[in-house]
Amino acid sequence: MAASIIVAGRKRAEARRITAPINRLLDLLHTVVPVLNKTQAALLLIVGFGGFSLFLAVLYKTIRRRVFHDVNKLDSTFDAGGNITWSLTAVTVASQFFWPGDILHSVTLTAKIGVAGSFWYSVGVLVNILLFPVFSVSLKTRAPGAKTYLQIFRVRFGRPAHIVFCGFALVTTTMIMTSTLLAGKAMIQSLVEDVSDEFVLMTMAFLFGSYSLVGGLGTTFYVSYFNACLVFIILITFAAKIVYFPPEDLDVSRTKLGNISAIYDTLVCLEGPEGNTERSYLTFQSSLGFLYGTLSVLLGTATTFCDQALWQSRIAAKPLPGVWGFLVGGLIWFTVPMTMASATGISYLVLSYENGNHLLTPNEINEGLATPLVAERILGQAGGVMILTMGTMALMSTGSGEVMGLSSIIIYDIYQVYIKPFRKYLYETQCILCGKTQKGLEKIEQNDHSSHSYSEEDTCCCTPVEKCERCAQDVGKLQSGETLGYNQTYMCSVHGPYRAYQDHLVQTKDWCILFVTISLVPFGLLIFGTGIDLNWMFYCGAILTIPCFIPVIFAIVWAKATCTGLISGALAGLISGVTSALIAASTLEGGLTEFLLNTAHEFTITVGCYTAFLVSLLVCVIVSLLSHNIKSGRDALVEWEKTHQIDNPLNPWHLNFRQELEGADYTYRPSLEQLARAFKPARYSAIIGGLALVVLGIGVMPGVMSIFPVLSLTEFTGWMTFCHVWAVVMGIVVVFVAPIEEIVKVVKQRQMNKRKLTTKEQGKDPDLSTICLNDSN
Template sequence: MREIFLVATALLVISFATAQLSCDAITNGTATVGLPSGKVSQEVEKYEAALFLLLGFGGFSVLLALVYNAIRRHVFRDVSNLDTAFDAGGRVTTSLTAVTVGVQLLWPADLLQSATVTAKYGIAGAFWYSSAVVVNIILFPLLSLQFKTKAPGAKTFLQVVGARFGKGTHIVISCFALMTNITILTCIIIGCTDLFQALIKDSSDEFCVLVMATLFGSYSFVGGLGSTFYVSYFNAFMAFVILAVFVVRIFYVPDDDSLPFGSLDEVYERISCLVGPADNKERSYATFLSVDSLVWMVQGTLVAASVCFCDQAAWQSRIAAKPVQGVLGFFGATFLWFAIPATIGTTTAICYLSFSAGNSTLMLPDSDINAGLVTPYIAQQALGRDGAFMILIMFTMLMMSTGSGEVMGISSIIVYDIFQSYVCPFKSGSRLGHCILCEKVKKEEAADETTRGHHPTMSDVCRCPAVTECAACVEDQEAILATTGFSQQLLRHHCPVHGEYRTYQDALVRLKSWTILGVSLTIVPVGLLIIHSGMDLNWAFMTGCVVTIPCFPGVVLSIVWVKATAKGMVIGSVTGLLCGVTATLARASTLPGGIGDFWVNTSEGYTVMLGSCTSFFVTFIVTIIVSLVTHTIKDEDDVALEWQKVRDIDNPLNPWTNFYLEEFPNLKGNQKPSYHQLEKVFRKAKVTAIVGSIFCLSLFVLIIPSVMASLGVLTSSEFASYVTSMHIWSFVMAAIVIVVTPLEEIRAIWRELQTRKLFRKSTYSQVDKFAERPC
């Protein structure tokens, strides 16, 4: 514990020291600060931001991580387990899953970009922007349920790819996965740097990236993935509270007997005087019949698909819950996520349009609008310094959740898919169906071999006891829980069966900590390179999907289609990438300025839509065609053998069957339920996922848009009703987040304590039973 405090403190000291150095450099004229060119004023002093963000949010997040560690150590007793660092114990509650998925997918860029598209295209912009992401959140439960049923022991989606298709395909898809993580971090770094420099005085590039690195890495280093769940709740709590205060103070509580922008009716009257985009109905900003918004929705859906389905940070947060809780958590996340960007994007953008109507001197330049500065600009105009602090707090909260998730995602790929697979595997050349400890055929596999006509001898069959039935392992685990810090690393494990693997896992736990620290520190030089490259948030957000979307079809097919092959995955993804980039550059070259105006033309709406659609459909079609030609699946035995590859992904110290003891109470030792048994037990979750997906898609893609589009150009009362309904939606979601989530988490902890109390005597008797039994 002492080492944890020292590292966290060191991170904070480094950030403060560098912030002071950059401040001195500015004072001496040896460094330049990239200030926004628009009219967003810098209301926050640099020292205030440093103290507020680093000591306030960073310090409190580290404390939450320590609380989480204490709970895992004294209640769940799995703090020393490697998997716990990346799956938070595998039994995350429904509401905590909903909050974490919703907040980690809610990039700071979402709050900026939702206002940008609304300011450009009208009131439909924020809705279609939010719907593009929501579509992918809605569809993910169906895929994650397949994942949890077929590969319940996997901690990364890349492990499934590696188990099914081998080394070459695993390396290719891993490159795409890391590219996705880098794209997301790029958007976070650019968006947060723009915001920090818009609101904080003398905030250099170095100051911005160091603040981000500290906030991302400190509590992730201390508490692993589980701490991000707790911190995500705190961040969601703060974000909803600030959003509610922001909305109420702008529209519902007069300040000095007047509202900052007037009533909703007055806002509507001013917006009605503006000439909107040419493709909007009657060129009005108050209509859902907006072609540009629909185009953005198409390209936004593909952008969201690449980051939802190919981002390990998203996967690990979603597979940390059991199937039923995970499915319900996703649908809860759908409504939670939609509430924030739709509300703040609509609110700030209509206020901006109203504020600038008839007075062009109040309008922001296009560069600032594309940088996402509409929201902070309106916050300052409405609430002054208080508004600047509110926006800074909200964006910092969301930045922490998303950024730490990416740090954990990259770290899990490094630990599980690089180090454990290629650098230092436990035993190289392990075979399908064989025990990783003794390298003999597993019992259930031996039975299957017998039914196929093969008869392995008794000496060839694995007889390793389950870790829960091993007396030596019970003693080793008690010794681990009785020590902390450096002393724990010096422990020698005595179990002759599991001890060697437990030592290997201890090494991976230490590697995990240093990997998280290394990834966090790497953000500093990489962030500075990104900032100095000249790309803006709009380009990174939109064009990044062209190079990441080729990963999407292969990932989905590897989980749901037994006939997918290694050749299909590699040829499809590489071909899709080349065709998508070519289509993007070809379209950009036809625009004014051609490729010479690279940043603008390659991020133009139709260019991005062409490139991303080409990437997706070429990858999808080529992968299917090549797989159909090259697959070797002939009968049900081949199907069972193919899925057995991913079912065998497991940790013998923490077998996935431990998570399903309630569903399969009759399992003993190393017995595992079959795929069909898992599918039967999770049928309720499957039905829930299908029904919920149909309902949510109908609501967000058909019902609400159809009703609003049928109204044509909204009247003043219709406009006010829609905006008010968005506000009510966010208030309801805020109440659910604030009240339900902590109650459910407290209930889960209480149940675990009661369970341990009830079965303590039986546990002791179990130890006595196996005390004289050789391991």
């Protein structure tokens, strides 16, 4: 509930007369007024944003086919070729985090707490974004062929663990998608007149799924770039208008906005919430703000490490570009909530002071309506359209990412494993093409399944696809436009049946993406009918997903983690977290009869989140230590060989790392030691860069801010100036660096294609791997 503003100075005797209808209605109703009708909104959102996104999808698909010579492959749909540049990764990561955390929720915290609210919230989430590369390098080293993090659970711990954590992954995606739908509903219905829930949901479903269906994951990177550009342009314009330029539609003699000194003088006159130093809105020393910051750390673990959409963005890049992409993406993301919340939240407090009371009810504040209200009050209809544009861009990035993440789980971890597998009753150590034990994995097979001594007849001897001449002929036909159905036969008897199966999966993934997109409408109607708001979903949903965080990390980095330990830890954390939250809520006034109010209370959320995290951690560690069979480093190496062999025989992962593995001598695939050496720069960059930025974010910056009990005018001006300058710097990085890198990449690939064509015309035999597979290098 928002803290009440106690006006220490004058109150207006009566509302002044305003000729602009929007501002007059705002004064009378104290709420957000629509700026567009349904037809205008449909043209802007569906025809404008949706049409432009479809154009980008077609452009991306054309580039991949004509320049990179991609055929319609399943893996390229979900990993975008596996060679996304660091700058495109950065803007995509930032875009996927834009909603609803910063544009709405961070402003809500500023309106409730002051400058400390957005600062501590941003720091909390930033910590997880910066630490993510450290663990993602481990995934790329130990499971470079994995397309989902759930595949690691399947090969290491078997089906029971895989099923349990598929459930957690689906819950995480559901939580994020629910927050996105609630944020979209609040924004669209506040800015567009007479729109139904059905209109809102159908619009968002179209925006999320249309271009994902056409271009796959790669299109989301292109769309995220343009989304980030628009967000930063609007953000910088909006912040500058609030702080440095008096609003044209407001009485300049009465309003404090547009003058940073007047804004400061107004904030000094307001009494903030208890827990703030001197109950000031101008302090970073806030117990409530610090509480929200620690909750943001836990919330960030749930939405970062357990969200397949973010793992997918990381999998789409090579180790080193992926590390730098996430580090820079974190800095880009940090800019938006800090600048947006500092400007908009403070403006809301100033406008409420001038009004004599809050312009919004506590429920409307929790729904995130402070942002569109301030935009309309300051910029009129143009401000509402700007916020609608900004919010829609952020919605599209997050929503499409979740659609692709959920679709990849359904295809790779549900359909391909449990519904229609290519080969039933197959051990994870066995070749999917012939059913025999893969080379180098006989030790695992003996330890896990029998004591049988394997001979050459028991070991896979399938020809690698990059050396298969028949496959080269099959791929040549595919590139010319020929397609075969699931039951039809390719020329290659070794890889042909599995290639036909992959064709079937390609068709299935289209239906899967379509099904997920359409399902958003009934799912959203169900969510809207419950009456939950964005604030409730944002925090209470984390209690359900936090218990999954520790098992995900342990599955990737700890050889002694066991199936029993991870399952018991996750379930114990879930049960204890929910139970403790309900008990805490029952002790508050009204008990569980005020369910939505008391379960979203700060005390309830703190108890539930910390209990779920600590219980999950302790149970996972204790049970795994009691049940593991790792006796030596050799045993640990054998354990990681299970994840090392996750691969698609038609698209071997090692071919995507030919540049990094140049000079390495291997027969079948690079060893773990070779990968560790090749990815050493990425690992060092992740550890040094990530930890340095984390120390800066949670140590140096908070320490400096906490020196000042209450900000003086000079200190307040310096803080606002820092936010705006940093926004401009990050805006330049977003707008210019990503397209330059992408253009250079396309030009280099075209030059490489010309050299290969020249070699072929001269009668020389090119490497079959460059024919059979997409050349991502």
